Amino acid sequence: MCDLVCMAIVLSTLNLSFSSSEVTVDCGTNSMSIRWAESPSLTDLSLLRLGDCSPTSVTVNPGGSEAIFHIGFDACSFRRLVTEDDVVFENELTSLASSKVSSVLSPVVCVYEKPADWSPPLYDPVIFHTNGQGNLLFHLNLMNDDFSGVALSTTFSLGSFIPIAATVDQASHQPLILLLEECVASTTPTLAQDGHIHPIITNNGCLMDSKNTNSRFLPRRSLSEIRLYLQAFKFTNVYIHCKLVAWDPHVMDSGKKACQYDAQKGRWVLLDDPRKSALCTCCETRCQARRQRGIGKDLVQPVVLGPLAIKN
Incomplete structure (x- = not known):
């Protein structure tokens, strides 16, 4: 979990169910971890994408499968936004169909309390x-x-x-x-x-x-x-x-x-x-x-x- 004050949001919840699927998001200090689990597996989990990144690992079992992302915020086209009180990292979890057209499954957001010495309130490189x-x-x-x-x-x-x-x-x-x-x-x-x-x-x-x-x-x-x-x-x-x-x-x-x-x-x-x-x-x-x-x-x-x- 993160050292700074933070929270993970996936459609406003930490754990989200898609019929037979469940998503868990964990915001770290400079990264996030996402676990997508299906029981039983109905889709090809290797087609999941976080931004433009593939899963870090995919495990397929007869009774259920899971895809895991361990991703730093400097990769996968994360968007970083600095507001008056928070530092926000945003991305989308998508599924890449056989037609090569991505469909958005869920927005993924990590929100951190902005340090008191943050200056100026602008985007960093x-x-x-x-x-x-x-x-x-x-x-x-x-x-x-x-x-x-x-x-x-x-x-x-x-x-x-x-x-x-x-x-x-x-x-x-x-x-x-x-x-x-x-x-x-x-x-x-x-x-x-x-x-x-x-x-x-x-x-x-x-x-x-x-x-x-x-x-x-x-x-x-x-x-x-x-x-x-x-x-x-x-x-x-x-x-x-x-x-x-x-x-x-x-x-x-x-x-x-x-x-x-x-x-x-x-x-x-x-x-x-x-x-x-x-x-x-x-x-x-x-x-x-x-x-x-x-x-x-x-x-x-x-x-x-x-x-x-x-x-x-």
Whole structure:
């Protein structure tokens, strides 16, 4: 069990039954253990997945079978969220059918009491392991006005600019470009259908907020960084939910881009090469990626920034 104050949630319970199945979750200090037991076994337990990870072990017996996961929070695409009081690790337990389509069986969450010295209240870097291509470290930070360092305050006046910087440390990985595929603002630390949501970046990299406000991308200092001035809007407390994407800079299309609206020109403009702004013409409709040869599977990391306070 965990040394910090913590709890495990699987559909609001520690032990959950699915007809003949039972799930037990144990939150550790830096990891979790999950036991899925069936009596008798009705499914192929090797097809269970926690995030993108297979079971650590599977035992099959005539009277019943079980699958066990022993997983660290730096693997399996765990999402880490820091709220005012808690540190939350989220994932989904799924079953991979023969059709190769995953069906979600249950959300899995470990919640820890946030240490008193936690500062700033932002997402920490998350390590991605990429099959021999080197480790990637993703960052999303609230910055001071000139982007010279991380901001010390998370309070902004309505209409002022919120400086945000996303970066990826590539180590030995081949050169990649960092993109913001999607960002939305919400009044809650987790996205919910009944929550208040404000779209910021949609349509595979279109800064929709630049169409009606002064929000804008800043020129890049490197391909591994993307900076944004977001104009503060009417949310008292706000969380910024984003998907960071690391991609091959030589294989860009309408599905992998960074576009913003230029009011003076009356059109959408590509951040990295205005001459190729035709990639942005779909921002008003629907952008779809074309299949091209690149690095293969794009490397995506969901992150959350907040809470931020907006004052009138």
